[in-house]
Amino acid sequence: MKTKLFIVDDHYMVIEGIRSMLQDEPSIEWQGYANTAGACLSFLQLHVPDVILMDINLPDMSGLDLCREVLRKYPTVKVIGLSTFNQLSFISKMLDNGASGYLLKNAPKAEILTAIEVVMKRQQYLSLEASEMMKKNGEEEAPTLTRREIEVLQLIAEGYTNVEMSEKLFVSTTTIDTHRKHLLAKFEAKNTASLIRLATKMKFV
């Protein structure tokens, strides 16, 4: 029984690479690829693969959202996240959204095959390098922010003062101050500078 494989990635080179590596594998049935989340969802209306290799960064939708969406509609599909080193902060969120595993884009052929085998057995596959990176970077996990906090955070990063924000958002300056305190607490930052640095690294800004 061949494993039906589909790929979503906006880099032709990556798609070509995987296709070239796996097209002669007897255990794999290459179903095709999509460059965008939209193209992926369209394809799934016609064919449902066993495994989807999915890039974290897509032009029209984040891989996070696409993953959730796909699994909501087609719960039997196994999703394996694809990423490069510097995007590891997203991976745990990807797993939270139901992905069965993740691979780094420098994975050799054997590792890709192993990952597909493992997730087909309904187990989780985590690449070694990546899970090590997770431990290192895992200490600084991105906090959960509310809508308003994200809004304020982004205005702070743009250089707005509390007074300016209060005028822009039609609330009191003390309200902004409260949001600010919550932001500092959630990021465990002692001042605006470290807050913005952390927020930028965690892609909030």
Add this chain to the structure above:
Amino acid sequence: MKTKLFIVDDHYMVIEGIRSMLQDEPSIEWQGYANTAGACLSFLQLHVPDVILMDINLPDMSGLDLCREVLRKYPTVKVIGLSTFNQLSFISKMLDNGASGYLLKNAPKAEILTAIEVVMKRQQYLSLEASEMMKKNGEEEAPTLTRREIEVLQLIAEGYTNVEMSEKLFVSTTTIDTHRKHLLAKFEAKNTASLIRLATKMKFV
């Protein structure tokens, strides 16, 4: 006369993709690939290709430095930078370091061939999407900072206050304050928050 092609990228999928796309091209002679800057330099001692496709991010050295190093030793080589969208800020630096062109990793086969042709004619190849992105982001140029200013900037980003920095660097708090004023002026930032945001985007932090 075939064009001798070599690739430096730490993602197997990208290497496989390019190899698969170009291996049957009559105009291209595939010379091989390297995963690291070190491996690349070793290879070049034995064979000198016509064109090198070079990723901006390598594990052991930045593509910027590798590009400069390679061109210093082998000035006849043409280097084409490879990148994804979010690394465009590096591209202009890559060109400054002597690269002949750059491609995005979602480039189709035809574009890669065009790029190789163009740089072989000693012309520069800039991918359309990327050069557009350059224009947008090109307006905010990174200012020139002194050693001390970079030092202070990084400490600010880590959350140090002026007093803490003055103790760490064994200077007066007023000195730190002066550096800080210069930083704000150079970045045209009105406060610490926007300073750190800009500095992070420009890779100072």
Add this chain to the structure above:
DNA sequence: TTATCACTCCCCTTTTTCAGGGATTTTTGT
């Protein structure tokens, strides 16, 4: 039907940063 959470608002105090100056001493490049 209570908690819980997000959002809002207020008080007070202290610390830190910003905005203006001005000025001296090292480095560094030519």
Add this chain to the structure above:
DNA sequence: ACAAAAATCCCTGAAAAAGGGGAGTGATAA
């Protein structure tokens, strides 16, 4: 050797942020 750039130090006053409290409302989920 000399000019330019960098690094150092100082003053004052105003503005902004941080630290520490408390508290009411509305929505929503258990």
